[in-house]
Amino acid sequence: MKSNRITNLGAATLENYVETRRQLLRQADELTVRIARMEPIRTMDEMNALLDLDRDRGLVMEMIASCSYVIEWLETGRRPGNRRGIERRSGAQREVPTDPARLPSASLWERAEAERPSDEAERFRLEAALRGLTERERSCYTLARGETFSHSEIAAMLNISKSSVGTYIIRAQRKVDGNIGSIHILVG
Known part of the structure; x- marks a missing residue:
């Protein structure tokens, strides 16, 4: 039976995300080293253990990518990957619909x-x-x-x-x- 460990990471601040990403990078390095030590594989149990470690490393890499995404968002104040910020909308996107009843008649x-x-x-x-x-x-x-x-x-x-x-x-x-x-x- 596998147990999950819950860690309180603190407030959602830029510094905490940077520190969390640093810890995750260390964890990914440790998993990579453990995978490299298991080579060559001789038994089916070793193969299953290797696959488990590789799956764990994949999850850690996804967590690193998520932290990097949030860090970029917090640093720039914009959603990462957007080509156009709200201040650079086209004329049609900036258009404000107006009620015709409020327009001047003459x-x-x-x-x-x-x-x-x-x-x-x-x-x-x-x-x-x-x-x-x-x-x-x-x-x-x-x-x-x-x-x-x-x-x-x-x-x-x-x-x-x-x-x-x-x-x-x-x-x-x-x-x-x-x-x-x-x-x-x-x-x-």
């Missing part, structure tokens, strides 16, 4: 023009945010952000490629972000 740009900022400071902020955009950047940006047209629709309207539309929108967004951060209204 275009944002039309509403902005209809409401016309009555306050001089608001109009100044809008003009300052769009300051420095080229005509093409302004067209692409307002069609995409203000009127919510897709890149392919904008490309068809302006007779340019979809990739160019994307490039113009990115450039415009960078300029707008920079302009918004530098808007200062002096009251006096």
